[in-house]
Amino acid sequence: MTTPIAGRSPFSLLTHLAGDEEQLAIFSEDSAVESWLATERALAAAQAELGVITADDAAAIVSAARAANIDRETLWRTARNVGYPILGLVREVCGTLPPGPDGRVHYGATTQDIMDTGQALQLARSLAALDRRLAQVGDALAERVAEHATTVMAARTHAQQAVPTTFGATLGTLLAQFARQRERLAQAAPRIALVSLFGAGGTSAAFGPRSAETRAAVAAKLGLHHTDVPWHVDRDGVAEFGWLCATVSATCAKLARNVVDLSRTEIGEVFEPFESHRGASSTMPQKVNPISSEIVIGLTGTTGALASSLPRLQESGHERAAGEWQIEWQVIPQLAVLAGTALSETLVVVQGMRVDAARMRANLEQDGGLVMAEAQMISLAAAMGREHAHDLVYEAATRARRDGRTLASVLPEVAAEQGRSDLLPDPLVTADDYVGEAAAIAEAAVASWKSTAGPQLVTTPLSELAS
Numbered sequence: 001m002t003t004p005i006a007g008r009s010p011f012s013l014l015t016h017l018a019g020d021e022e023q024l025a026i027f028s029e030d031s032a033v034e035s036w037l038a039t040e041r042a043l044a045a046a047q048a049e050l051g052v053i054t055a056d057d058a059a060a061i062v063s064a065a066r067a068a069n070i071d072r073e074t075l076w077r078t079a080r081n082v083g084y085p086i087l088g089l090v091r092e093v094c095g096t097l098p099p100g101p102d103g104r105v106h107y108g109a110t111t112q113d114i115m116d117t118g119q120a121l122q123l124a125r126s127l128a129a130l131d132r133r134l135a136q137v138g139d140a141l142a143e144r145v146a147e148h149a150t151t152v153m154a155a156r157t158h159a160q161q162a163v164p165t166t167f168g169a170t171l172g173t174l175l176a177q178f179a180r181q182r183e184r185l186a187q188a189a190p191r192i193a194l195v196s197l198f199g200a201g202g203t204s205a206a207f208g209p210r211s212a213e214t215r216a217a218v219a220a221k222l223g224l225h226h227t228d229v230p231w232h233v234d235r236d237g238v239a240e241f242g243w244l245c246a247t248v249s250a251t252c253a254k255l256a257r258n259v260v261d262l263s264r265t266e267i268g269e270v271f272e273p274f275e276s277h278r279g280a281s282s283t284m285p286q287k288v289n290p291i292s293s294e295i296v297i298g299l300t301g302t303t304g305a306l307a308s309s310l311p312r313l314q315e316s317g318h319e320r321a322a323g324e325w326q327i328e329w330q331v332i333p334q335l336a337v338l339a340g341t342a343l344s345e346t347l348v349v350v351q352g353m354r355v356d357a358a359r360m361r362a363n364l365e366q367d368g369g370l371v372m373a374e375a376q377m378i379s380l381a382a383a384m385g386r387e388h389a390h391d392l393v394y395e396a397a398t399r400a401r402r403d404g405r406t407l408a409s410v411l412p413e414v415a416a417e418q419g420r421s422d423l424l425p426d427p428l429v430t431a432d433d434y435v436g437e438a439a440a441i442a443e444a445a446v447a448s449w450k451s452t453a454g455p456q457l458v459t460t461p462l463s464e465l466a467s
Contacts (some may be wrong), residue, residue, distance in 0.1 A: 020340030027333035035118030042466035046217035060101035062364035086111040108207035116196035124193035131454035149442035164431040169438035172445030189455035195219035202230035223458025231318035236251035245339035246307035253300035256293035263356035273352020375434040
């Protein structure tokens with residue numbers, strides 16, 4: 001039988017170029033082993049406090065359940081034979097102990113108790129790291145929103161110019177979405193960072209009469225939330241974590257998509273940060289490609305594909321999964337790394353964003369200034385009714401586009417033909433007159449962002465837990 005190589009994985013160019021180092025560390029082999037050992041230490045310490053095992057035995061177990069005492073090659077060889085790593089882990093810890101405490105390691109627990117609680121420790125740290133990145137992105141974006149609250153540009157619907165807005169207002173909707181994502185992380189934390197100690201069939205029988213107290217004490221020692229209902233095969237909390245990673249990435253991709261579109265040569269309104277050869281082409285010297293935005297879009301396409309597997313996690317039947325559990329071993333760490341990376345790259349874009357306000361203003365005159373069609377219609381509607389005003393402006397817009405003229409030059413002509421010249425305002429409504437609540441939207445988005453708070457999680461280093 002081939003000995004498994006710890007930490008091996010296919011080379012990923014995407015992760016190699018832009019992988020979030022914090023999330024990669026949280027879901028590393030070292031972190032996984034440390035999370036299991038921390039759970040075993042906390043279990044022994046809690047049982048000693050409750051008189052289930054002696055204080056001396058617990059002290060010996062806490063001292064022995066350390067990464068330095070685990071031979072990784074042996075651990076993974078055993079795990080490959082068993083199918084899971086905890087039996088081998090426990091035996092290596094026991095092997096360093098004298099008779100007595102060696103029989104009190106993992107007392108009453110089952111493999112999934114340790115792995116699920118260990119994963120909960122990792123997910124708690126992942127949520128905290130995601131929230132820190134979200135806070136950085138939101139703070140930087142709030143600065144851009146405030147800076148451009150009155151920077152007039154064309155709103156676009158169906159990829160075409162629609163009406164005037166401001167860049168701050170359009171960024172404000174994204175800032176509000178980031179605020180909602182942060183709220184989702186906080187709301188989900190108690191369902192995700194959750195202890196699991198219920199024994200083989202979920203009844204806690206092997207833990208004895210003080211099982212519930214043991215579980216609560218372990219949760220407290222590890223900084224996790226407590227529950228009295230087993231979740232060995234109820235994976236909605238894990239699936240929720242994966243979905244959060246996917247939807248946070250998607251919010252980043254929405255911003256990235258707008259940056260890609262607005263940086264098109266024909267539009268030229270918003271650009272990524274610039275430094276020598278950033279986004280350069282190997283053959284076209286003029287190119288400055290939006291590389292961070294492209295990475296975010298690629299990451300999010302991948303998270304969407306991985307997230308499609310999340311409902312399968314919840315199919316597990318009876319009291320133990322038969323293959324469904326293994327799905328999350330693969331997809332959950334990947335989703336966390338992808339989400340963290342999407343946020344990291346989005347931060348690069350937002351912090352270094354270059355905005356050409358003059359080009360935004362100039363682009364309002366593209367297509368003969370037809371972006372002002374609704375504004376001119378509304379200026380006429382009070383006197384002649386919206387439908388009649390719509391028809392008048394529609395005729396003017398059609399003629400302007402057909403003849404290559406501006407709406408402002410054709411509109412008085414059409415109004416005169418219909419005997420409505422006296423209803424046209426003089427001067428005509430301008431883009432600055434027709435941005436509605438744009439500045440207020442930007443202000444409200446910033447205020448809402450500043451009132452958000454992330455999840456309250458204990459993230460002590462795993463090696464220091466229950467020490």
